[in-house]
Amino acid sequence: MLRAPEKLEIASFPGSAPPPDGAVLRVTHCGVCGTDPHMYTGHLAVPMPLVMGHEFAGVLEGWGPDFPARDVYGVDLRPGDPVAIGTTLSCGTCYYCRFLPQRQNLCQNVNIYGITLGCDEEPHVRGGYADLTYLFPQTWLFKLPANVSLKMAALSDPIACGTRALERAFSPGMPSAGEGMGLGRSVVVQGLGPIGILTGAAARAMGAQPVIGIDRIPMRTEMASRFGFDEVLSMEELPEVEDRVQAVRSMTRGLGADVVVEVVGLPPAFAESLRLVRKGGRIVEFGHFTDNGTMPLNPQHIVNLDVDILGSYAYPNSQIGTSLAFLSRYADVYPFEDVITHTFSLDDTEQAIQASRDKLCVKAMVVSES
Ligand SMILES: [Zn+2]
Ligand SMILES: [Zn+2]
Incomplete structure (x- = not known):
């Protein structure tokens, strides 16, 4: 208590x-x-x-x-x-x-x-x-x-957070194909705590390719490599934002990622999301569940990128059904x-x-x- x-x-x-x-x-x-x-x-x-x-x-x-x-x-x-x-x-x-x-x-x-x-x-x-x-x-x-064991079931909540964030980037209603989350789309997950790792695993299960993770802590980057990530970028090895941007572009035909999910929860990470996404791509901001401060932002970048920025706050209860289906199937x-x-x-x-x-x-x- x-x-x-x-x-x-x-x-x-x-x-x-x-x-x-x-x-x-x-x-x-x-x-x-x-x-x-x-x-x-x-x-x-x-x-x-x-x-x-x-x-x-x-x-x-x-x-x-x-x-x-x-x-x-x-x-x-x-x-x-x-x-x-x-x-x-x-x-x-x-x-x-x-x-x-x-x-x-x-x-x-x-x-x-x-x-x-x-x-x-x-x-x-x-x-x-x-x-x-x-x-x-x-x-x-x-x-x-x-x-599904009780231990696995206790992961339903973080999986629900991650799958709901990905589903925010689905594309129903868009007038053209090739937008948002889906088969063959590139996904970057920034932050490889439990939610980030499980988000990448779910993105892979949804057919994303490549799935790229970014984190600083070796225990987390090693764990992510067992959960379906095609590539895990270490911030120790690539300390500069520009290096990580180039690494992601080299894996996405020079364009940047179709979908970026921000699960770090620190303002500089969101600034980096805007660098990692391709023009016309989607950013899902999930990480800032608590107030971790602000950042300067030039609105013109949002205009020039023609980008969709989506918030994802927790999840509706139905998402637990998605979590259990994912746990059982995988x-x-x-x-x-x-x-x-x-x-x-x-x-x-x-x-x-x-x-x-x-x-x-x-x-x-x-x-x-x-
Ligand atoms: Zn929670
Ligand atoms: Zn109500």
Whole structure:
């Protein structure tokens, strides 16, 4: 439980039966998100005290008589079933929920497990760094495919972030072919943390070619080479932006990339996106989930490039279905569990968050499975 910035404590709440319309999940795995360290340090404001953790999977422990015990596809659920969840709890009545339900990530009254639901009020625990967490009746539950482990399922959230960012660059409605994301299109992923690596793996699965990654940290560039990237550029070996621009152009007929996905979250990376993309290409800006400052930008560059710049904020719950389909279809192709380079017990959640903050791992995960 996060009581105050940098004060993460073990707390226990009195056990009680789930409310009539609620359920209880036994959390087995909860990944550390890149935003968790920002909440932990106080850089990202959240209600406190808070049970953090929003990248979780687990088995259903039980539920009240009025809980709708079916998954999103209508499959009846039983106690002990392994599930992934959509962490977004949208209100259903605001403008975005009514008129753009496929964009429930924009809900004006949104709640997210492990981020917005403090534990002062009952039923207290609505986050993934816990043995047991409460589930609201409107939660999107996904029963896991047979070949997707609970550990893999805890990657559903970062995969949803990455695949949704790529889908932003799909091209329905464009008047000509050859635009945006698709078979044979070149994709650059800037930043090879877990989301960047899984974004590249998904881009390859969508038929992109070449898929080019860029990062500074050797552990990450090595991991990316096992996840479908055709080329990984090391910022240690190519410290100048101009060198990386030339390297990408040499792999894209001298043009620059059709699609650039920015997953670093630092302003200079976005400036570089505008150099890496080809004229008429697409940039998906995902990395700046927290405020990391500003940058000078000459609007004329946007005009001259005739470029599409797309924001991608989190994802709608339906994207978890995409994640599980990808995990299941590519279970034998990509070593998904290897992305999780460091695991921690629930008691050591603070170390897990610190390891992620200090970039000592590719993916840190808290594992409660006995
Ligand atoms: Zn997250
Ligand atoms: Zn809403």
